[in-house]
Amino acid sequence: MKTRLILSTALVSGLAPAAFAQELTILSDSSPDTVATFEALTAAYTAQNPDVSFSIETRPGGSEGDNLVKTRLATGEMADLFIYNSGSLLQAxxxxxxxxxxxxIENYGQINEAxxxxxxxxxxxxxxxxxxxxQGGGIYYHKPSYEELGLEIPMTWDQFMANNAAISDQTDKAPIAQSYRDTWTSQLFVLADFYNVLQAVPDFPEKFTANEAKFANTPAAAKGFERLQEAFEAGYFNADFGAATYDDGLRMVATGEAVHYPMLTFAVGAFQQNHPDLMEDVGFFAQPGDDLEANGLTVWMPASLYSPRDTEHPEIVRDFMNxxxxxxxxxxxxEAIGVTGPYLIEGCELPAEVPGMVADMMPYFDEEGRTAPALEFLSPVKGPSLEQITVEVGSGIRDAASAAALYDQDVEKLARQLGLPGW
Structure with a gap:
């Protein structure tokens, strides 16, 4: 799908506008908040620079979109600018x-070192x-349902599952929304559990990268798969989990059709776009683990803006990225999508008032030791087939033990491609 966005923009360079008009292309993912972000950024750039136009094209998410990015780079057909992951997937x-x-670029020194x-x-x-x-990885919850049932924010996985049992027993709502039509959304119970993995095995990233530890033989790492299997087997998912989309998951937790939705906090922007009147009905908490005294948030570095080396407009691209x-x-x-978490650019400030779900996230950042990077930012190894594996576990097709073993095989392919020692 293509969204044509022609904006009169150009570099601040004093060049004659008509002679130097250029069109830059942008490849965006298809989420409404990402498209709104690009529209806002290009419009703001336009206001300062009247001679460059932009054309925005959207791509699918998940592995389909990932393959499209790789193919376009390999064939020299990539847009002038595109959004993609930071961390391990970038290395591929x-x-x-x-x-x-x-x-x-001039503002390079203002960007967060980590x-x-x-x-x-x-x-x-x-x-x-x-x-x-x-961004944080955790669980959105429907506040009115929690108030109605007298539930408290869970600090352990057992408490979380007890809350789900109460929801199942006392209401006709789905305790947990799942949305496997968008396969990438199936990964959260595994990926967001990594803070808990680090508490149990602090050197897991190093050993994992060196092929000295695996998911299948590290009990703490395998628990994410086990938690997903446990939630499915308890019957806590919405009946249409296989056909539901990311947008459906957001709607379900915003309206109370479901009480929980595991997701990254970038969804705050989508809530604001799609359900502005229900923003304060949704809260957020980190995925709990087994230790009551070690409750914290797995953190993702944001998706990033890149340009292919063979772009025909390198100077304009650098100026826009600056x-x-x-x-x-x-x-x-x-202004476009609201605040979804802390910015990583020096001088960028959050407004005095932020959505409640963002306020719920900030204490984890404010308290020492309550955040940890996701594994993909501590190791270059991340298997590309995780979302397919987690769909199988979350659908009852595969058990957690075989899923962990299969994922270990999946990451081995990438590690060898990267030429990592020990593989």
Whole structure:
């Protein structure tokens, strides 16, 4: 699907507008909040620079979209700008061969150092700027349902499952929304559990990267698959979990049709776009583990904006990316989709009032030791087939033990492609 967005924009360069008009292409994912972000950023850039036009094209999410990005880069057909993951999945693009380095943009020094390490190639060059805020992986919940049933925010997995049992026994609502038509959404119970993995096995990322530890032989790491299996077998999912979409999951938890929805906090923007009147009916908490004293949030670095090395407009691309990495860029995003978490650009400030679900997330960032990066930011190894594996576990097709073993085989392929020692 293509959204044509022609904006009169150009570089601040003093060049004659008609002679230097250019059209840049952008490849976006298809989520409404991402499209709204690109529309806002390009419109704001337009206001400052009257001679460049933009054409925005959307792509699917999940593995289909991932394959499309790789194919276009390999064939030289990539748009001038595109959104993609930071962290381990970026390394599969071989950024030092395929992407345009941006270390020399003016605002480079304003970008968070921890983030920069996730968008660098083997050559040490930097290739992306953050297009979103930092995100947490956890569970959205329907506040009125919690109030009606007298439920408290769970601090352990057992407490979470007890809440689900109460919802199942006392209401006709689905305790947990799942949305497997968008297969990528099936991964959250595994990925968001990584804070809990680190509490039990602090050196797991290093051992995993060195092929000295695996999901199947590390009980703490296998628990994410076990939690997904447990929730399915308890019958806590919506009846149409196989056909439901990401947007359906958001709607269900916003309206109370379902009481929980495991998801990343970038969904705050989609809630604001699709359900603005129900924003304060939705809260958020981190996925709990087994230790009452170690309750924290798994954190994702934001998706990033990149450019292919062979773009025909490298200077305009760098100028636009520099704008994105500025307070003005942050302000444009905030105005378009609201605040979804902390920005990673120095000088970008959050408004005094933020949605309740964002306020729920901030204490994890404010308290020492209550956040930990997702595994993909501590290891370059992430298997591309996880979403298919978790769909099988969450549908009762595969058990947790065989899923963990299959995922270990999946990551082995990528590790060998990356030439990691020990594989």
């Amino acid at each position: 693009l071989r950024p030092d061969r395929t992407l345009l380095p941006i270390d020399d 983030y920069l390490s996730t968008v660098q190639g083997a050559d040490g060059a930097t290739y992306g700027v953050p297009l979103e805020t930092a 704008f994105v990495a500025s307070p003005a860029g942050c302000d444009a995003i905030t």
